[in-house]
Amino acid sequence: MTKDFDNQRSIPLVLIVDxxxxxxxxxxxxLEQVDLxxxxxxxxxxxxxxxxxxxxxxxxxxxxxxxMNGFGVCETIRNMPNGxxxxxxxxxxxxxxxxxxxxxxxxxxxxAVKPLNWLILQHRVRYMLRxxxxxxxxxxxxxxxxxxxxxxxxxxxxxxxxKNLNCSDEVCNIYxxxxxxxxxxxxxxxxxxxxxxxDAVKDAVDNAIIKSQxxxxxxxxxxxxxxxxxxxxxxxxxFDEKGKAVWMAGTIQDITQRKQAEEExxxxxxxxxxxxxxxxxxxxxxxxxxxxxxxxxIGMTGLLFDTQLNDRQYEYADIVRISADSxxxxxxxxxxxxxxxxxxxxxxxxxFNLRTTIENMTDILAVTAHAKGLxxxxxxxxxxxxxxxxxxxxxxxxxxxxxxxxxKFTKKGEIKIRLKLHQDNNIGNNLVVRFSVSDTGIGIxxxxxxxxxxxxxxxxxxxxxxxxxTGLGLALSKKxxxxxxxxxxxxxxxxKGSEFWFTIALQKQLETAESETISPxxxxxxxxxxxxxxxxxxRILTExxxxxxxxxxxxxxxxxxxxxxxxxxxxxxxxxxxILSLKMKGMKGETLxxxxxxxxxxxxxxxxxxxxxxxxxDVEQIKGIGFSSYLTKPIKQSQLYNCLTMGDGTQEQSRIKxxxxxxxxxxxxxxxxxxxxxxxxxxxINRKLGLILLKKHGFQADxxxxxxxxLKALExxxxxxxxxxxxxPEMDGIxxxxxxxxxxxxxxxxxxxxxxxxxxxLPRIPIIALTAHxxxxxxxxxxxxxxxxxxxxxxxxxxxxxxxxxxxx
Numbered sequence: 001m002t003k004d005f006d007n008q009r010s011i012p013l014v015l016i017v018d019x020x021x022x023x024x025x026x027x028x029x030x031l032e033q034v035d036l037x038x039x040x041x042x043x044x045x046x047x048x049x050x051x052x053x054x055x056x057x058x059x060x061x062x063x064x065x066x067x068m069n070g071f072g073v074c075e076t077i078r079n080m081p082n083g084x085x086x087x088x089x090x091x092x093x094x095x096x097x098x099x100x101x102x103x104x105x106x107x108x109x110x111x112a113v114k115p116l117n118w119l120i121l122q123h124r125v126r127y128m129l130r131x132x133x134x135x136x137x138x139x140x141x142x143x144x145x146x147x148x149x150x151x152x153x154x155x156x157x158x159x160x161x162x163k164n165l166n167c168s169d170e171v172c173n174i175y176x177x178x179x180x181x182x183x184x185x186x187x188x189x190x191x192x193x194x195x196x197x198x199d200a201v202k203d204a205v206d207n208a209i210i211k212s213q214x215x216x217x218x219x220x221x222x223x224x225x226x227x228x229x230x231x232x233x234x235x236x237x238x239f240d241e242k243g244k245a246v247w248m249a250g251t252i253q254d255i256t257q258r259k260q261a262e263e264e265x266x267x268x269x270x271x272x273x274x275x276x277x278x279x280x281x282x283x284x285x286x287x288x289x290x291x292x293x294x295x296x297x298i299g300m301t302g303l304l305f306d307t308q309l310n311d312r313q314y315e316y317a318d319i320v321r322i323s324a325d326s327x328x329x330x331x332x333x334x335x336x337x338x339x340x341x342x343x344x345x346x347x348x349x350x351x352f353n354l355r356t357t358i359e360n361m362t363d364i365l366a367v368t369a370h371a372k373g374l375x376x377x378x379x380x381x382x383x384x385x386x387x388x389x390x391x392x393x394x395x396x397x398x399x400x401x402x403x404x405x406x407x408k409f410t411k412k413g414e415i416k417i418r419l420k421l422h423q424d425n426n427i428g429n430n431l432v433v434r435f436s437v438s439d440t441g442i443g444i445x446x447x448x449x450x451x452x453x454x455x456x457x458x459x460x461x462x463x464x465x466x467x468x469x470t471g472l473g474l475a476l477s478k479k480x481x482x483x484x485x486x487x488x489x490x491x492x493x494x495x496k497g498s499e500f501w502f503t504i505a506l507q508k509q510l511e512t513a514e515s516e517t518i519s520p521x522x523x524x525x526x527x528x529x530x531x532x533x534x535x536x537x538x539r540i541l542t543e544x545x546x547x548x549x550x551x552x553x554x555x556x557x558x559x560x561x562x563x564x565x566x567x568x569x570x571x572x573x574x575x576x577x578x579i580l581s582l583k584m585k586g587m588k589g590e591t592l593x594x595x596x597x598x599x600x601x602x603x604x605x606x607x608x609x610x611x612x613x614x615x616x617x618d619v620e621q622i623k624g625i626g627f628s629s630y631l632t633k634p635i636k637q638s639q640l641y642n643c644l645t646m647g648d649g650t651q652e653q654s655r656i657k658x659x660x661x662x663x664x665x666x667x668x669x670x671x672x673x674x675x676x677x678x679x680x681x682x683x684x685i686n687r688k689l690g691l692i693l694l695k696k697h698g699f700q701a702d703x704x705x706x707x708x709x710x711l712k713a714l715e716x717x718x719x720x721x722x723x724x725x726x727x728x729p730e731m732d733g734i735x736x737x738x739x740x741x742x743x744x745x746x747x748x749x750x751x752x753x754x755x756x757x758x759x760x761x762l763p764r765i766p767i768i769a770l771t772a773h774x775x776x777x778x779x780x781x782x783x784x785x786x787x788x789x790x791x792x793x794x795x796x797x798x799x800x801x802x803x804x805x806x807x808x809x
Contacts, residue, residue, distance in 0.1 A: 011037045012129055015056035017047040017073065018091070019065055023116075027060060030118035031125060044068025048076055055082055058129055061108075063092040063099065071106040078107035087128040091116065158249040161209070174231065174254045176223055194220035194228060201233075208237050209245040218255065229256045290331050295794035296685040297324045302797065303692060328794065333472045347391040347483065351509050354419075354433070355380055357392045358399070359636045362417060365403045366634055370613040372407060375414035378634045379540045382547050383421050384433060389507040394480050399435065401473035402500045406439040413440025413497070416536050422503050429508035432486065438499040444492040452490060453478040477502065523644060527573060528552040531561040531592065532581040532610070537633070541579065544637050558587025562595060562602075569601045577644065582611040590625060597626035608643055610635065675808050678713055680704040680733065681725040681770065686793075690723065693797055699804070705729075707736030714740070719765055720808050724787065726771040734785045737767050741786035766807040770795070 014036050016027050021042070028038045039054055041047035043066045051059065059077065063070035070090055077083040090108040092099055103111050109128060112121070155171030172182040175192070193201045197219040208215035215235040220228050235250025301321045309317060362378040369376035399417075406415045415437065422434035444452065453474050481488045485505030492498035528550055530541045538554050545552045553575075555561035561578065568574050578596065582589040589609055596602045609630040611617055622630065629643050677699050679690045687703040694701035702717070704710045706728040713719075724733040744764050769782035769790040779790045788807060791799060 011035060012057040013037045013039060013054060014058050014060060014125060015039050015041060015047065015050060015054065016060045017041045017044070017065065017070070018060075018062040019043060020062075023062075023114075026118060027116070027121070030122055034122045034126065036125065042066075044070070044073045047073050051077055051083065051086075052080065056086065058125060058132070059086060059088045060125075061088055061090050063090060063103070071102055074103070074106040074108055085132070087132045089124070089128060154251055154253040156249070156251050158247065160247055161245060171252055174229065174252060175221070176225065181224075192221045194222045196220070205248075208235065209248070212237065212239075215248075215250065218259075229254055230259045231255060290327070291793040292683050292686060294324055294328055294331075296683070296689055298328070298794045298796075299689040299693065300685075303689070303696075333476060347394060349389060349391055351387065351389050352392040353386055354384065354388045354392075354506070355386045355637065357396065358417075358419060359634070361396045361399055362634045363636075365400070365407070366613050368404070369407050369415060370615075372410070373412065374407060374410055375534065375537075375612060376403075376407075376417070376634055377414065377534070377536045377540060378417040378419075379536060379543065380419045381421065382543055384419055385431065385508045387509040388431075389429075389509055390504065391484065394484060395504060398477045398480055398502060398504075399437075401477045402437045402502070405473060406437050406441060406498070406500070410439045410441035410497075414534070414536075415439045429510060430505070431508060432503050432505050434501060434503050436499055436501040438497065440497045443494040443496050444490065444498055445494050449490060449492070453488065523548045523550045526550055526576045526644070527568065528644075529555060529561060529564060529568075529575045529578045531555045531558070531578060531584070531589075533557055533584045533586075534581070537581065537610075540635060541640070544635075544640050548641075557584060558592040558595070561592060562599075565596065565602050565605065566599075574602075575605055577606045577608060579608045579610060582609055582615055582617065590622065593622070593625045593627055675720045675804070676700045676702075676717065677804070678702050678704060678710065678717075678719045678722045679770075680707070680710045680722065680728065680736070682706055682728040683725075686725075693800060697797075697801060707731030707733060707739075710736050711739060714765075718763075721804060722765055722767045723770045724767050726769060726782065733769065733771075733787075734781065737782075737785045737787050740765065740767065768803055768807065 014031055016024050016031075016038060017040075018024050018027075019042050024040045024042070028040070031038050039050060039056065041050050045067045047059075047061070047065070048068075050056075061070045061073060065073065068076075070092070074088055074090065077086065077088065087109040088107065089110050089112055090103040090106075091112045091114060092103075093114040100111050110124070112124070155168045155174055157165060157167040157171055159165050167182065169179065172179055175182055190198060190202060190205075201217060201219050204215055204217045207213040215233070215237070218230065218232050221231055222228060232253045232255045233250060235248050237245050238247035238249070240246050297320065301317055301324065304317050305314075305321075358378060358380060362376065366376045403415065403417065416439075418436045418438075420434050422432045478488050481502045481504065486503035488500070488502040490498060490500045523545075528545060530538050530552060531554075532538050532541075533556055542552065542554070553564055555564055561580075565575055565578065580589040580592055584592075587595075589611075593607050593609070596605055596607065603626070607625075607627045609617070609622055609627045610633060611630060612633045617630065619630075631639055631643055677694055679687060679694070679701060681687045681690065681703070682705050687705075691701050691703055702713060702719075704713055707724075708731045710722065710724070711731075724737060726733040728736075766789070767787045769779075769787045771782070771790070771792055782790050789803060791803060
């Protein structure tokens with residue numbers, strides 16, 4: 001075991017082997033003077049035993065020894081596992097060449113002749129220890145380098161351009177040969193190269209040698225066993241003073257596994273893309289198969305509502321409608337999720353009224369909430385701009401998912417929607433609105449929160465789970481929110497309810513239309529008392545009244561209301577209007593109204609009743625009590641304003657400035673009866689439904705089962721509009737549209753397989769794609785084929801009329 005003498009941590013050990021005790025003693029004294037540790041052996045056998053046990057750093061070995069001479073000891077040490085690198089200084093009294101040569105042949109590091117100069121011996125031993133340490137470090141570095149090259153499959157080589165090639169061990173390993181085999185088989189570097197790559201490698205070498213261009217190339221090599229590897233080579237050329245290339249040195253790396261991995265990655269990517277395309281096609285087909293019958297179910301149910309139904313029949317039809325809408329919501333959710341995954345989810349940015357959008361959405365949600373006996377309220381703070389730019393449909397989609405979940409998981413209590421300005425950087429027109437939905441429902445366990453916004457994740461996934469759903473709503477909400485530049489989160493405690501929140505990036509409208517404005521003086525003379533035991537409901541009303549500069553106060557119950565009304569009347573500042581909640585703890589709104597009207601000091605107070613959707617009231621009865629009007633929760637700002645205006649004794653509405661209405665291009669009855677429409681659909685029920693809807697609204701309509709029938713119908717009739725289904729047998733809607741556009745552009749029908757008798761007079765017919773696919777690329781594909789518009793099934797009558805009006809004016 002050798003050590004670096006200058007950097008050792010322990011004292012080097014010297015083993016002195018000599019049968020002369022005096023020499024051993026003198027050597028010990030000399031070496032211990034320079035801080036070396038000494039061990040002794042008097043014969044060859046003892047020397048071997050101590051060497052194996054002590055592992056000395058250096059051996060001083062006499063040649064003439066009993067039992068085994070020094071040459072034998074030296075050879076034995078060199079064959080030991082740890083003896084090949086130990087310095088051995090052989091000592092003898094025979095100063096002859098044969099002894100010296102024999103000593104070196106046995107493996108001696110150096111040779112000394114007796115009598116020894118002890119001072120020189122000290123320095124000689126120290127030098128040999130130092131040199132041994134340096135050699136040890138060099139060998140260690142070489143071992144580490146070789147190991148690193150082996151791990152990286154990287155070998156180095158140098159070539160003197162005279163066919164003399166030197167290579168590291170790893171180069172040989174790359175070729176699967178030992179050093180001797182490699183040297184014998186590969187004299188010329190080009191012999192390494194696969195025949196198909198030889199020209200490319202030769203050109204690269206020539207360019208490096210002649211043109212001094214960098215040498216870097218991937219090529220195949222042919223091994224002795226006929227197998228092939230892919231390698232990467234880089235090299236530099238050395239030139240002499242005359243500019244002649246004399247040396248080339250470089251590296252070669254086995255990149256076979258990396259290339260295989262890259263090829264496998266490409267194949268995996270192609271397989272993933274194929275699988276994704278197959279999935280999209282599957283979803284498109286499933287969408288078509290589901291939406292087609294749903295179009296009939298929803299449409300026929302709508303027609304059924306227009307007939308005379310008794311209560312039980314109406315209830316059954318309504319269940320069918322609700323079930324169909326629910327199924328359609330599931331399908332739309334899956335399709336939206338697929339669109340986001342394929343990055344085909346686009347926002348439809350437009351100007352809209354944020355307050356009106358949210359209030360209308362809340363009205364829809366309130367029906368479901370109040371059907372469960374839940375209170376639903378919506379508070380929009382006044383500092384939020386009303387007229388903004390964004391995607392109102394996606395905003396309502398997120399709000400619908402979250403509020404619907406809150407309704408689903410809340411047995412009793414209330415659900416509160418709040419909108420407030422989350423961030424306004426006051427630079428340009430950017431703003432961020434924070435939406436929050438809090439409920440008094442079952443809450444969410446802590447360990448379920450992390451996965452709440454993951455796809456297809458539900459809190460309860462057991463077979464006995466109480467609540468249904470696909471688990472897509474919150475995952476979609478998160479993805480849509482992020483696309484709209486916001487974030488989403490939840491705070492919840494099991495058994496105490498939850499609060500979901502999300503933020504949306506919007507913009508203030510650059511040119512806001514003249515909005516509904518109310519003069520600050522409109523209600524300044526009014527004093528209004530709000531009576532409700534629900535704090536959030538009171539807060540909503542106060543937000544409205546604050547904008548209008550009203551004087552108002554609040555009361556939590558009937559008794560407190562009477563006290564405040566009486567105190568105000570005595571102070572000669574009576575309340576003009578009292579807004580009373582119908583349902584309150586203790587004294588109900590009707591009872592409170594009776595007491596107010598029965599009190600001579602208070603009976604001039606105008607009473608307004610507020611009820612929740614689903615709370616039945618007898619209008620004549622509350623009118624008899626003295627209520628002048630009533631409102632239904634959730635209350636809209638415009639409804640409250642109109643109520644206060646009428647309550648003030650005036651019917652004048654001119655103080656409300658409204659946007660100028662755009663001209664409504666309605667189809668006249670004469671125009672309707674002159675409009676002829678062709679409906680192409682392979683589904684008999686959908687054709688029947690479409691014809692009923694069109695004829696019900698006064699249009700002339702015909703039907704076709706496929707594209708061929710469309711072309712045949714156009715031979716005899718000039719239609720004003722075509723609703724074209726995409727997926728039809730014999731000839732689909734895309735092919736039919738392409739043929740129609742060819743005929744319209746070429747009066748001689750040269751480019752089409754079809755020809756109309758009256759094609760010379762054929763104007764361009766608006767064609768609207770009618771499809772149940774609603775997947776990536778559908779709309780673009782339809783428009784590229786020559787269609788003018790696109791809508792997905794199921795089609796609602798309102799949408800149908802809008803499209804007709806758009807394309808037949």
